[in-house]
Amino acid sequence: MAAKGFCDDWKAGENAAMAWTEKALAAAGADTLNCLTLVDRQRAEAQSREAQRRIDAGLTGPLTGLPYVAEDGIMVEHQISSGGSRMLANFAPPFGAEVIRRLDEAGLVLLGKANMGELKMGGEESSYFGPVTHPLDAGRRSGGAAAAVAAGIVPLALAVDSLGEVRRQAAQAGVVCCKPSYGTVSRFGVIANVSSCEQIAAIAPVVAEAAELLHLAAGHDPKDGASLPQEAYTYDLSQEIAGKKAAVLVDYQTNDYDRRCLEQGVSLLRRAGIEPVEVKTRYAAYAHLALTAIAAAEGCNNVSRFDGVKYGYRAPEYKNMEELYCNSRSQGLGMEVKRDAVLGVYVLAKEQYQTYYYKALQVRHLLWQEMNDLFREYPLVLTPLAAGPPYAAGEDRGGRLSFRDRFYAAIPSLLGLPAVAFSVGRDQAGLPLPCQLFGAQGQDGAVFAAAAALGK
């Protein structure tokens, strides 16, 4: 039975797109979670009027007129797009992301920007605009996009799935995150961290709505060299799932919490008629390490353009060029970004390149082969997404915990695979237990359909 999302509720009782946007604007105004960094009332109202015009003309899709938020790293023309960093706190780009253009065209209403870990390199405590409070537990942390949907401020959100943190945050907030295969949604206009891994994902209460959002967002873009040639994507969520096999990766049984996640996930699979089979892999345990080396290298390179010379933060005082660089970057970038930048230089240095960066590429290749062998027998793979409940306030300072949980989320990031994150039940405190299903590259529809079949 298909799960019920917010979208129909959102529209219920009101018959005008303007009213839906007003509802979201009111909720955003009352936000106590710090999940939004910017609300653009003017843009949202103009878009909702345009959406209403289309609805009246009968030119509508299922999401026309619905408000959504985009993570702060997804740039909107002439709107401050800071990526959660002081470095870009006043940066309003002269161009916008392709994905925003597509959703504008589809008649959605962009309410504003969601808070995020600094430049995707930092964890829950790293945003220059402060951390996001968990929507279900005021003493805990969440991600801006996941929290905005979970708290009911908007029914939909776009987030950049870089190291898998948005999947974990969504599942632990009780909503879903659908990450399509690498190259599906254009990355044009998205502040880059791990270029070879990251992909725009959709967050919604249920898979059907996230998939619908991706349907509108995805498709070939010549402005993104890694964009796949396919022009458009549709996801058949009604395809037959029962009888399929799912590999349950026991590599991720490390403690009571992740075991419980897997148990609950397995029982959901069984209920949907999917056969869970416990599998131990050879390389899964190395995925997060390879991802860390690659992410540090690419992240370090991607943030090197923030130098205080052309735009963004410039230190008020410097005596020469070197000080201009050092002071601007020291003051403009947070600790976790600096740590990744130093790590990136370390793994790329001539002396260490073979030991770390090149080794990471080899691991990625071996894992790619192993996973593709696995997919031949098991089209679906189930893993937990965290070693414990959402981080308590201040607990992730320095990024230690988000680094720890990268362990679970790494494979789809590293290999560019489609994945869905969702909750499989509740822990003793009533907080969602996070799991993900993923599958072979290009099998986005089958993976999303399986999650939908689990009642998500």
Place this chain on the structure above:
Amino acid sequence: MAYEVVMGLEVHAELATNSKIFCACPVGYGAEANQNVCPACAGMPGLLPVTNKKVVELAIAAGLVTNCKISPVTTFDKKNYYYPDLSNSYQITQLYAPICRDGYVEVRTSQGVKRIGIKQIHMEEDAGKLTHDDTLGVSLVDYNRCSVPLVEIVSKPDFRSAEEVIAYLEKLRSLLRFAGVARARFEEGSIRCDVNLSVREKGDPNFGVRTEIKNMNSLSAIERAIAYETERHIDAIEWGEPLIQETRRWDDAKNASFAMREKENAGDYFYFPDADLAPIEISSQWIEQVRAALPEMPDRKQERYVQEWGIRDKDAALLSQSPSLARIFEQSADLCGNPKEAANWLVGEGLALAKKHAVPIDDLELDPHKLAYLIRAVEDRTLTRVNGKKLFAAIFSDDVDPEAYVKEHNLDAAVDQGALEKLLASIVAENPKSVADYQGGKTKALDFLFGQAMRQLKGAGDPGEIRRILEELLRPQ
């Protein structure tokens, strides 16, 4: 002690595309600062590089004309360093899988013909330009050149003299220009050359300590830099002073090289593959398409001029040195039907005038139709050779219409025979002393009368015919 200098060259050439290598910005020499700039080449976040296909094709062409192997798969890498003229703080280049490898170029020097090995050719983007304004105390950056496509052509350490270096650079320039790969002009920086140089005792199988010299912007500067640096190395060796492997900047005004600051000698650029640019597959079919589209190369032209048209080897070499000159020559030869005469005029007059007016050979513009008219007129004797030179000069500097010019300046040799005889008879009548001198055996007197005639005719008339008539008139009656 006999020493041997060993050199290898790194030549950067700007590719002759209309747009930049990873964005659609136009490429133009001499545009106003920061006019040819978009968010991508200005280093803004969220922009992704998309490879200009034309760049790949021109790089393949560069490889083909230098006898390289073209890689079936080629990839881009990022080279990281901070400098304000590098908008992204990294340069996209090729380290691990360059597009061309293992080629050679044949050069001719006073020592004969020699093959210079090409180690590799790779594609990369250029950086912008930083200008320091000392009066305002600021540095200004111009990103126009950011992401302009380049090929870097890396030679093997095969050079043993400055003469070989210059011959190679001239040859390389000519190949790149003929193939339409690059404008390759030192004066505008569209070709640049770094020299890696070391000195060793003759016969020593090991190389000496190597230095890299940068910042020479003409062939003559390169020649002087090599001479200076060689001398510096030999001095150091002879005095037992240590040489350091380093990059040195050539200062043309001071005629000396100086070590660059330590920072600029940083050894590690943290190279790694560019994840935003998928590997480029180059099929043999694509290579053949590029090969088929290549025009005739200068060596082949030279050979053809000699063999098919009977042009002297030296002239053929001169005429095939630049695509524009070769085009002017071939077209005027075809139009006038006399390649030898076309060669004589272009080498004798065209190149001399170019030298006199300091016009670079590559900028030579001459309308082949006008040249062909001139050559035919001289052949038909309707124009004397002397007046032909006048006409040539006028075409060279003012692109005049030859027919109108001849008429206007009364250069037509076909003066009416009766009028000519009448004029000459009157000159003879007006100069009885010269007539007497001539008849008294001073044959030089004829030259005076001839000069008088030429002055009055203002160059018209056939000089041979004038002389013949004068001799007739002066013959004792």
